[in-house]
Amino acid sequence: MDIRSDIPAQDIERYHAKALEFSSMVRSLILSQLEVGFEVKRKSDNSLVTSVDLQVEEVLRQQIQLHFPDHGILGEEYEPENSRAAFQWIMDPIDGTEDMVRRVPTFGSILALHYRGEPVVGVIDHPLLDMRVNAAYGFGTSYNGKAIRLTDLDSAAIDGTERLILPARDNFVKYRDDGNLFDSLVRAHPNHRIYRSCFAHTCAVAGLVDAAIDYGDAIWDIAASRVLIEEASGKFVEVGKWNVPNLGFVYGTVFGKPTLVDRLVEHFRSDG
């Protein structure tokens, strides 16, 4: 029994509708900040943060507190709020901050609602690409407002032409000594791309590629992806979860068309 069946369908619809409203609000904010300019700083872990990241997360937190005062909030830039609540909004205000700073249009904004750890609503929005994927448990997945379903790959079509997105090699060695996994994956699946942002997830959800792998992610990086993929008839597998000191849990995930996902997961069993 899926615990999410406990949630009345009209509540899921309402959360989903609000998530889309929040996402549109965030898109306008990001586009206006790109127009007028913004501040950029390095965080203690050497990653970038901008005034846009902070403002987007502030706006989302205000909206969530206004509409769902009893829900929790977990985001990249500020402290968790209401962390024992059953419903948790999880966000990465800007995923691919470095790309946004350089105006590479693949960066995006991620928003998800989880219920007792299970994803109920997920949205990934790319303001400069005018691309958005969204899903709600039991209500399917949409890409730019249109319902979509992934068509599985025939296993004979996994012949080297299959389209795979990987994270950079660094993601396999930053917290783990799994560089060998990257090396075997790029050899086994020569038609690979590396986008370094949630654009990889959007491409897998919308079927623009056949599958994607992400590795060494925080919860907010992947919070929207499982419901987005599963509601599109795809498969989402967590291949690893590790507790990193001073950081918390990081995840390894494989998602996309089921037959290819199954094949990819074998790499993590044999080499991991």
Add this chain to the structure above:
Amino acid sequence: MDIRSDIPAQDIERYHAKALEFSSMVRSLILSQLEVGFEVKRKSDNSLVTSVDLQVEEVLRQQIQLHFPDHGILGEEYEPENSRAAFQWIMDPIDGTEDMVRRVPTFGSILALHYRGEPVVGVIDHPLLDMRVNAAYGFGTSYNGKAIRLTDLDSAAIDGTERLILPARDNFVKYRDDGNLFDSLVRAHPNHRIYRSCFAHTCAVAGLVDAAIDYGDAIWDIAASRVLIEEASGKFVEVGKWNVPNLGFVYGTVFGKPTLVDRLVEHFRSDG
């Protein structure tokens, strides 16, 4: 003495202006074909070709023959024309055809004019991204209509945060046994991306990344890139040129901010 100094400046301006006209025409054609739909086939080398690739190259050839009947034409989809002419228009009508078929917006259209083997005019246009870089010898480089100049990286800034675009590993093993080069590059430069199309070149020209490497390309893949990079104060180095049976010459190139390009070129000397 640069042989391109033989060409009157007003001629270069005229070629450049026409190249931009041709590029706008191509953009409209591509956008309308994406709207109405198009035919997709596999070529004998298993790569994709569509009716859009063919139509774009046909339109470009007609326009060039009309305006520059004594110039030569070299393109991916049809036979060379007037191959002994001093001026040669070189084109990849759609670079990243597979991405275009899947609606990944990074594909683009490449057009260049060479004079006795030296690039005079270069344009890369991305219809779905509304992005274009263009340059003419002696007239500088523009990105979306605005003149640009690359700011070199300080060598101390090459500390792992430098932004590099690579081709997929397959490009290093398709015609050469240089997989070790890919393996050493992804280790030495952890902040890497793989886009598999001329979007990599556009990002390097516009300074959205610090440098790019391409490997195993045909002449039309790189025909615009040298003048685009050099006119933006960047550096373009050919690190290899090999004659592949039944295909002709393929090239290895490194281009972008000079200090990083110099550092990258060392990999090809020590490992290549």
